Amino acid sequence: MNVIEASIKDPIGTQERVLFENIKKAKTTIYGKEFHFDEIKKVHKFQKRVPAVFYEDFQHYIELARKGEKDVTWHGKIKWFAKSSGTTNAKSKFIPISKESLEDCHYAAGKTMFALYLNAFPETEIFMCKNLRIGGSSELYQKYDTRFGDLSAILIDNLPFYAEMKNIPNREISLMSDWNLKMNAIINATKNEDVGSLTGVPSWMLVVLNKLLEETGNNYLDELWPNLEVFFHGGISFKPYEENYNLITQKQLNYFELYNASEGFFGVQDQLHSKDLLLLLDNGIFYEFIPMEEFGSDKQRFLTIAEVEVGKNYAMVITTNGGLWRYIIGDTVRFTSTDPHRIVVSGRTKHxxxxxxxxxxxxxxxxxxxxxxxxxxxxxxxxxxxxxxxxxxxxxxxxxxxxxxxxxxxxxxxxxxxxxxxxxxxxxxxxxxxxxxxxxxxxxxxxxxxxxxxxxxxxxxxxxxxxxxxxxxxxxxxxxxxxxxxxxx
Missing domain, CATH: 3.30.300 (GMP Synthetase; Chain A, domain 3)
Known part of the structure; x- marks a missing residue:
């Protein structure tokens, strides 16, 4: 919690430190040399010199890295690429996942998630139980001595052993690619466990839980898992699913929202009775925000965390410790607070x-x-x-x-x-x-x-x-x- 408290106390300083740590790591890369990272000492100079990009603008750098080229947009060789949905020109996007983005962004945010839940709900007993995790398609592919697959598969495949001990199903089942076989394996692996928390995308999780109830003959999850307490969910809006989850539980579960994507882990709900998300400012990601009324125009501004206002919609732009530079992710957010910085995800920049x-x-x-x-x-x-x-x-x-x-x-x-x-x-x-x-x-x-x-x-x-x-x-x-x-x- 000390890292979180420090970033809340000094959000501007935290964000500037994150940016210049990333610039330092990448200044000798192909991208860093092209845009003269070694000369950038101020945020405004970074914004002036480095272009804001969509995936299509950045794709050729990613393809170089996927083919095994070192020092393209991040120092060293990127081994992992998270495959996510396609764009105009490609069926799939491939988002670089560096060692730093694994450790200091995704895994660090996972620890933050549990810490914030404990802070909001001190009487929790979930640490005495298992966490049921459900990812999407988990097949991993090898090419050019690099690997790509769903982010969930990359995270599970690299998870430290001590964290793996608290998660079910095990790595072998979680990484199965055939969903029919995987579904049966998940049910057999979890039905007799003491599950206290769930983690995953609401739609996928609901499919598994309904199948689990059908196979076990139970009407409610808490008949199967009396200590079930919380569902950490992300990826899509939970609102359409909440009623369905309430129908399969007799006791009221806690629902904690996450804002995570292949590109990074951005926010975590930090209050039990509010769905606002605490923006994670010290996870290796530097944020910029384009006011939506200006988005796509010649006069669009790129605001830092110091300049945003409550109640306005912004397109989010990220610079990450995975080697994405001023990347327009496509999400829009609205700030509900600037002390601390809390957001809600308000939509996308496109239909x-x-x-x-x-x-x-x-x-x-x-x-x-x-x-x-x-x-x-x-x-x-x-x-x-x-x-x-x-x-x-x-x-x-x-x-x-x-x-x-x-x-x-x-x-x-x-x-x-x-x-x-x-x-x-x-x-x-x-x-x-x-x-x-x-x-x-x-x-x-x-x-x-x-x-x-x-x-x-x-x-x-x-x-x-x-x-x-x-x-x-x-x-x-x-x-x-x-x-x-x-x-x-």
Whole structure:
């Protein structure tokens, strides 16, 4: 807690120290030499000299490092790359994971998570029990003498033995790639253990827990694990899942939110009765924030932790001890406090669906629709899509409303091609669709003619500057469209 307290007491000094420690480590790298890191002594000079980048801008440096090149954007050789969802030009992104980002960011934040929970809930007994961890797809791949896989697999594979002793299932089961076999192995390994805490993504965890209850014949988790106390969750919004978790527990669990990603571990809930996240300022990450009203404009500003304001939405930019420099991660955050710095994750810089960890962005949708139209001789005029949230033991799905200028020759084939194309384009969507593990096939509605015009008019959004929202992480658009589509005029 001393590190946390020190960073809260001096947030500006902490962040400047983190930045210049990272610059010192990388000044002799290819990237450091290109942008003259050795001459950077002030934050404003760093911001002026080093460009802010998206993945596509930075990808060629990452590919060099993936092929075994040393000293590309971080000192030494990067052995690990976390594979996450794709971009416009690639099915998957590969995020460099250095030794420092493993130890001083991800693992350090894990320790912080437990420390903050203990501070908020001193009577906890979770340290007397086991922690059930559920990661996503955990297959690791070897190439160019470097390895890539899901972040969860990288973290588990490198976890110190003393930490491994408190986690179930064991490393062998956790790293299994076949989810059918893995599910059965998890159930057999955990049903007779004394589990006090859960850690994972809400959608994946819910699938496992429902299967566990079905296999054991229990109605509630606390019948199986009387000492179950807390669920540490992250990756996607928990709000759609909370009711489902309450239905499978008789006693009230504590839910502690995390803000972690392949790029870094950014925030942890530090208060029992507030979902605000304490921004971790001393984990090897230097933060900048672009006001959303300026995002993408020629006049966008990059604010430091000293300049942010409560209540405003910002696009987050990170410089990490894994070798990412002024990287625009795509998340938006809103500060609820600046003493200490607490945030909530408010969304993404683009339209997206991430209700189940699939990170489906508009570029994915556009490309998949194009392929489906080409295969079925169709033309799409308007569309929008949103999630079908899990209900009790039902799986989730995506629900689409599509208005065609020319309808598909085979509507069922159109749906199938759309689904398969999304899997080919987006590896996270593919993982969730595997064997209908988390997501069922998409539900697609044919919109009657002029439906979207009528809907936009009803919202006062007609006109050239008003665009149909393509993707949403809620049902705020798809539900009214379905209702309007039922009306006959």
């Amino acid at each position: 997206y669906i991430n209700a189940f960890g699939e990170e489906l962005v508009i570029e994915n949708a556009e490309e998949a629709l194009k392929i489906a139209c080409e295969r079925t001789n169709a033309r799409v005029s308007e569309y929008t899509a949103g999630p079908v949230f899990m209900q009790q033991k039902e799986k989730g799905a995506h629900e689409w409303m599509i208005e065609f200028d020319q309808e598909p020759e085979n509507f069922e084939l159109f749906i199938s091609v759309l689904d398969q194309s999304l899997q080919n384009i987006n590896s996270d969507y593919e993982a969730k669709r595997f064997n209908n593990m988390t997501l069922n096939p998409p539900v697609v509605h044919k919109a009657r003619k002029k439906l979207f015009v009528e809907w936009m008019a009803s919202r006062g959004k007609l006109g050239g500057q008003n665009k149909v929202p393509r993707l949403s992480n809620t049902r705020e658009f798809i539900d009214p469209l379905i209702e309007l589509n039922k009306q006959v005029f």
